[in-house]
Amino acid sequence: MDIASTADPVAATGDRLTKISIQGVGKVFGDNIALAKVDLDLAENSFTCLLGPSGCGKSTLLNMIAGFAKPSSGQILVDGKPVTGPGADRGVVFQEYALFPWRTALENVAFGPMLKRRGRAEQREIAMHHLAKVGLAGHEHKYPGNLSGGMKQRVAIARALANDPTVLLMDEPFGALDAQTREVLQEEMLRIWEQDRKTVVFVTHSISEAIFLADRIVVMGTRPGSVKEIVDPDLPHPRERTEREFIALERHLKHLVRAEVQKLGVI
Ligand SMILES: Nc1ncnc2c1ncn2[C@@H]1O[C@H](COP(=O)(O)OP(=O)(O)OP(=O)(O)O)[C@@H](O)[C@H]1O
Numbered sequence: 001m002d003i004a005s006t007a008d009p010v011a012a013t014g015d016r017l018t019k020i021s022i023q024g025v026g027k028v029f030g031d032n033i034a035l036a037k038v039d040l041d042l043a044e045n046s047f048t049c050l051l052g053p054s055g056c057g058k059s060t061l062l063n064m065i066a067g068f069a070k071p072s073s074g075q076i077l078v079d080g081k082p083v084t085g086p087g088a089d090r091g092v093v094f095q096e097y098a099l100f101p102w103r104t105a106l107e108n109v110a111f112g113p114m115l116k117r118r119g120r121a122e123q124r125e126i127a128m129h130h131l132a133k134v135g136l137a138g139h140e141h142k143y144p145g146n147l148s149g150g151m152k153q154r155v156a157i158a159r160a161l162a163n164d165p166t167v168l169l170m171d172e173p174f175g176a177l178d179a180q181t182r183e184v185l186q187e188e189m190l191r192i193w194e195q196d197r198k199t200v201v202f203v204t205h206s207i208s209e210a211i212f213l214a215d216r217i218v219v220m221g222t223r224p225g226s227v228k229e230i231v232d233p234d235l236p237h238p239r240e241r242t243e244r245e246f247i248a249l250e251r252h253l254k255h256l257v258r259a260e261v262q263k264l265g266v267i
Pocket residue numbers: 029032034052053054055056057058059060061205225
């Protein structure tokens with residue numbers, strides 16, 4: 001199996017520019033150490049999946065990159081500058097769509113450009129462009145209540161992209177979707193990433209989703225939350241879930257994640 005795998009939590013970005021640098025980052029909530037010292041460099045235009053069992057601090061780390069929460073120790077740099085709060089350079093997509101139910105798909109996606117005081121025609125143009133990009137041309141006047149889960153998540157992705165972020169932070173974005181819709185959206189996500197080359201950080205519990213998408217998989221461990229291993233799947237896209245290398249990597253990651261779950265004593 002040709003994969004680069006390292007137990008060293010500091011993974012170099014090689015000759016690619018470092019986009020996100022996580023330096024000695026820890027987070028405590030009261031006496032709960034959610035994350036111990038995390039050191040991680042993520043390259044520009046890379047697609048990183050944070051993988052690990054519930055409670056290992058994936059969302060906490062993502063929220064700190066987004067600027068929604070502050071590290072208790074250490075710092076996070078994006079483009080060499082410390083993150084001090086949310087910013088337009090970082091778009092966020094959550095599992096629960098977080099759309100405005102009283103706005104149409106178009107109005108939801110145009111919301112960011114509207115806040116940036118773009119003219120109405122430009123807001124519409126940007127929104128239509130991004131709705132088409134996620135395959136929703138023709139659905140722009142529908143309200144979230146009239147869209148399927150997959151379509152709502154497409155709107156949420158279009159809305160994040162409409163702010164033209166350089167980093168896309170995604171927290172279990174496909175976790176609420178049925179298996180078939182989830183696979184379709186994974187394919188769409190790769191297509192969008194290949195076109196736009198944002199730096200993507202994507203939280204998932206799903207091993208197969210991580211292997212399908214990522215060029216870097218950060219396996220996180222529990223008690224306390226930490227980086228356990230970094231795996232760079234060296235498999236060409238589109239990755240076939242039935243191929244030998246895919247299955248071998250899946251087995252390896254399953255073993256790692258299961259060991260972490262067992263540490264929690266819940267299985
Ligand atoms: N706002 C908060 N206040 C107190 N504790 C928190 C808070 N957010 C997270 N935690 C705790 O921090 C730890 C890490 O939680 P986090 O949600 O980051 O894990 P996760 O890996 O994303 O889990 P899941 O996959 O279930 O979403 C957990 O023990 C959680 O209970």
